[in-house]
Amino acid sequence: MKSGSNLEKVLTSGQFAATGELGPPKSADPEVIRHKAAFLKGITDAVNITDNQTAIVRMSSISVGTMLLGLGVEPTIQMTCRDRNRLAIQSDLLGASALGIKNLLCLTGDHLKFGNHPTARGAHDLDSVQLLSMVKSMRDEKKFACGEEMDVEPRFFIGAAENPFADPFDYRPYRLGKKMAAGADFVQTQLIYNVPKFREFMRRVCDLGLDKKGFILAGVGPIKSIGMARYMQKSVPGMDVPEEVITRLKGVPKEKVREEGIRQCADMIREIREIPGVAGVHVMAIEWEEAVHQIMELAGLLPRPKV
Amino acid sequence: MIKAKQKPIAEIQQLIAPYNNVLVLGCGTCVTISFAGGEKEVAMLASSLRIASAMAGKQHTFTEATVQRQCEWEFIDAIANQIKRADAVLSLACGVGVQALAERYPDKVILPGVNTTFLGMAVEHGVLVERCRACGDCVLGLTAGICPIARCAKNLLNGPCGGSQSGKCEVNPETDCAWQLIYDRLGRLGQLDRLDAIMPPKDWSKDYDGGPRKIVREDLKL
Numbered sequence: 001m002k003s004g005s006n007l008e009k010v011l012t013s014g015q016f017a018a019t020g021e022l023g024p025p026k027s028a029d030p031e032v033i034r035h036k037a038a039f040l041k042g043i044t045d046a047v048n049i050t051d052n053q054t055a056i057v058r059m060s061s062i063s064v065g066t067m068l069l070g071l072g073v074e075p076t077i078q079m080t081c082r083d084r085n086r087l088a089i090q091s092d093l094l095g096a097s098a099l100g101i102k103n104l105l106c107l108t109g110d111h112l113k114f115g116n117h118p119t120a121r122g123a124h125d126l127d128s129v130q131l132l133s134m135v136k137s138m139r140d141e142k143k144f145a146c147g148e149e150m151d152v153e154p155r156f157f158i159g160a161a162e163n164p165f166a167d168p169f170d171y172r173p174y175r176l177g178k179k180m181a182a183g184a185d186f187v188q189t190q191l192i193y194n195v196p197k198f199r200e201f202m203r204r205v206c207d208l209g210l211d212k213k214g215f216i217l218a219g220v221g222p223i224k225s226i227g228m229a230r231y232m233q234k235s236v237p238g239m240d241v242p243e244e245v246i247t248r249l250k251g252v253p254k255e256k257v258r259e260e261g262i263r264q265c266a267d268m269i270r271e272i273r274e275i276p277g278v279a280g281v282h283v284m285a286i287e288w289e290e291a292v293h294q295i296m297e298l299a300g301l302l303p304r305p306k307v
Numbered sequence: 308m309i310k311a312k313q314k315p316i317a318e319i320q321q322l323i324a325p326y327n328n329v330l331v332l333g334c335g336t337c338v339t340i341s342f343a344g345g346e347k348e349v350a351m352l353a354s355s356l357r358i359a360s361a362m363a364g365k366q367h368t369f370t371e372a373t374v375q376r377q378c379e380w381e382f383i384d385a386i387a388n389q390i391k392r393a394d395a396v397l398s399l400a401c402g403v404g405v406q407a408l409a410e411r412y413p414d415k416v417i418l419p420g421v422n423t424t425f426l427g428m429a430v431e432h433g434v435l436v437e438r439c440r441a442c443g444d445c446v447l448g449l450t451a452g453i454c455p456i457a458r459c460a461k462n463l464l465n466g467p468c469g470g471s472q473s474g475k476c477e478v479n480p481e482t483d484c485a486w487q488l489i490y491d492r493l494g495r496l497g498q499l500d501r502l503d504a505i506m507p508p509k510d511w512s513k514d515y516d517g518g519p520r521k522i523v524r525e526d527l528k529l
Contacts, residue, residue, distance in 0.1 A: 108463065124463075125508070130465065166471050167467070171466065178505065238471070
């Protein structure tokens with residue numbers, strides 16, 4: 001065991017894993033965390049806590065992760081390269097590990113332009129591949145990025161993200177391989193709506209033998225409204241929302257779209273689960289944490305394994 | 308070359324407001340080529356400022372001059388008299404030229420009339436693009452001659468982020484994704500395997516993080 005986290009145990013025991021996501025509030029209110037955590041407790045194997053997602057300032061991932069530990073929910077903290085240089089990242093990760101956090105997702109981070117402080121200076125001291133490799137050498141070699149040694153190493157189950165739908169498509173499986181070579185034990189993908197294209201991506205990933213080198217969790221998420229679907233389809237770079245996904249939601253009365261979105265997400269999980277090389281799903285119900293229980297139920301993923 | 312863009316006229320007017328005699332000083336090298344601060348731009352700006360001043364019922368006078376390079380002592384020494392006669396100098400050179408004047412003329416107010424923007428080139432007439440960040444540790448030999456520091460908004464060294472779509476950057480859909488360009492060019496050169504190597508963290512101490520940089524060539528010193 002690298003970290004001994006619940007997520008690592010579920011995955012290494014060969015069971016299909018499911019992770020959730022919790023977006024911290026734009027305030028210092030701990031009540032929001034307790035409220036959201038209640039929807040996810042016992043429903044997924046671990047819960048990602050985003051790190052200033054879309055470059056908007058929010059309660060920090062590590063502090064929310066610490067709160068989740070106290071609430072009996074296993075956190076996966078996220079760390080981007082956008083807001084911290086290598087000193088700040090290492091220091092925060094030492095602290096996170098000391099606080100008992102065991103899962104870590106390493107990201108480049110959304111660009112500042114998309115957030116609420118677009119005039120800030122981005123750190124980008126490291127990129128996500130370099131971050132993975134730094135965290136791995138902290139864990140496995142007890143070494144800081146500068147080469148100095150430490151007494152007690154942070155023990156993380158290390159995650160990376162990959163977007164199968166970004167370009168160049170042909171390069172994406174290799175980039176995934178690069179992240180695994182750098183240190184990723186597991187990978188969570190960008191939201192998938194184009195299942196055939198994801199299947200092709202996974203075929204290439206398996207041809208490279210990458211499904212044997214790490215655990216690949218497919219990113220899924222329910223669509224709340226036709227407007228949200230159109231927005232993702234047209235305005236979010238790197239997102240691929242095929243027209244038929246929207247057609248299905250349009251086929252129900254407006255007040256039933258949310259329900260249909262939940263069913264559609266569950267159906268997608270069932271379909272994706274059959275794709276060779278997929279070790280689990282990462283359910284991202286953005287600002288809709290209460291939907292996760294029903295999605296997991298309909299997808300046949302409850303109860304969660306006890307490991 | 309160094310590329311610059313003239314400051315908005317309102318900002319320039321605010322900068323020069325306290326001074327009656329202003330020398331508008333152009334530079335004949337980089338900013339001339341980028342159409343921001345050469346002789347022509349000096350004439351146009353001075354004339355706009357004269358009109359604006361007259362319309363506001365003010366008595367400002369604007370004189371004009373352009374030197375070959377504001378970043379070399381010999382050229383800025385040559386116009387010492389004109390500079391001395393002015394209350395302030397509005398320099399249309401890059402930040403190097405502005406600072407050269409400030410250093411050479413310690414008692415004179417020197418103001419910038421352009422924003423120095425980047426090191427780049429005109430890819431077509433009127434379209435200037437950034438190509439180099441002067442990071443002090445060139446990686447072009449590893450990236451097929453396309454710079455991911457100057458041309459990727461996240462300074463990525465290990466391939467494209469998840470926002471690369473149809474060859475464009477998520478930060479600006481008019482900007483090419485540097486890593487798409489690198490990928491395509493490495494493919495053409497038969498060197499795609501180079502992408503497998505993990506590029507280590509960059510030594511930013513050679514960039515501005517190490518403080519102001521200096522090159523001393525003992526062999527050239529007089």
